[in-house]
Amino acid sequence: MRIGTSRSVGLLTGIALAVASLGAVSGCGSQKAVASSSDKLTDRARQVAKAWDGSTAADAWRADYHPMGEVVQLPRGGLHSPADRQAYMDQNFDLRGKLPVTWPENGQVTWAAGKPLTRPLIGADESYRNLAGGRPEGKPPLTVTGVKLGEMRVATTRGPATVPAWLFTLDGYATPLKQAAIMQAAIPQSPISPASDIPGLPLNRLIRITEDGRSVTVVAVHGVCDDEPEVDVFETTGSVVLWASVAERGDKGNCTKQGKLQQVTVKLGHSVSDRVLLDALTGQPVPYKGLAGLPPSGS
Structure with missing residues (x-):
């Protein structure tokens, strides 16, 4: 198993959204709790990996049709x-x-x-x-x-x-x-319930896996008064579990309860291959959505 951390690599230009729950769980002043709870998040990631590895949900996920690239x-x-x-x-x-x-x-x-x-x-x-x-x-x-x-x-x-x-x-x-033209399969029921006692927001989406599978880019949500997000990873032979955390900036100025979407690229110890890419907070596979509103690559 492996634990790693990656830093954000760039804003999604022009994308900003108000997040109703941000003030309660991750916005200005409260993402500090996320940054200080790394041990709890790491433990949660271990629990998610343990629940998924060898599960019927993982078998169903691998056997069915789930796009991980542009459709x-x-x-x-x-x-x-x-x-x-x-x-x-x-x-x-x-x-x-x-x-x-x-x-x-x-x-x-x-x-x-x-x-x-x-x-x-x-x-x-x-x-x-x-x-x-x-x-x-x-x-x-x-x-x-x-x-x-x-x-x-x-x-x-x-x-x-x-x-x-x-x-x-x-x-x-x-x-x-x-x-x-093929209908995507439904996501199998997760063998673990969402986390209810850990602050933070789930990853917004997966947008890219490199051809060699050694690097993934996801979108994390963070408050406008927070530092750039980090995405940590816990790897096993069957799972890649990701979670985001941010630290509050000291010079936050006039803070509002808004969130920003930011790309974060995570380097892995091994290729994703057929491992399940999971969100530690939800206990579910990270959904692939691509760069919404931006053209996909050519055929």
Whole structure:
């Protein structure tokens, strides 16, 4: 087993949110308690790892389809212009072609090793709604001229997988925008309850695992009057347990009960591989969400 610490590496530009519970559990003046309770947090991480290692929940997590990378891929080479990139971030799409009206009920997820998995498909209409949630007035949209079922590669808890995907042909682009069409599996019930006596907030999300699996980037929440967050890690052969802590700044000035989201990169002793990436406070897998509001990498 291994315990380590990493420092934050940069703010998510433009992202700040009011957190209703921040003043009670982590905001200005109270994150000091988080920083001073490292022993309790480390003990909690050990308990979470012990509960998950060898559990039926861990077996279910590894066996099912849980994306750990982007489920949307842009056309090859990315989007052409700032206007197109803004349209994508704004979910500003214009459908000029017709959506398919029929599709298979299920599709297969296949890995390089192991048995394929059959999962329900997301329909073309729902997939398009997931892309095109907004229509800002007066701004040029991305025009969809055709939609068909194809496939794409997605990083998962079992390694890279090939999955069915809806391919959206965009006006002016030679290759399609792809969105995975396989429904994600439900998170298995955790074998351990959330912590109720430890101050702090759960990690907001996982946004990146390096190709070699030796480094993960997560998003932590901290108060506007606090120092930058640290994310500590406790590793076993079956689990990687993470938790965030911050120290209160001495020159806090006029403090408000607000929180900031901040990227923190954590270096691991060994590759994540098929280990379960867990949040010490919730006792649940850290959810993958990517960089919400920012374009994903190209296909």
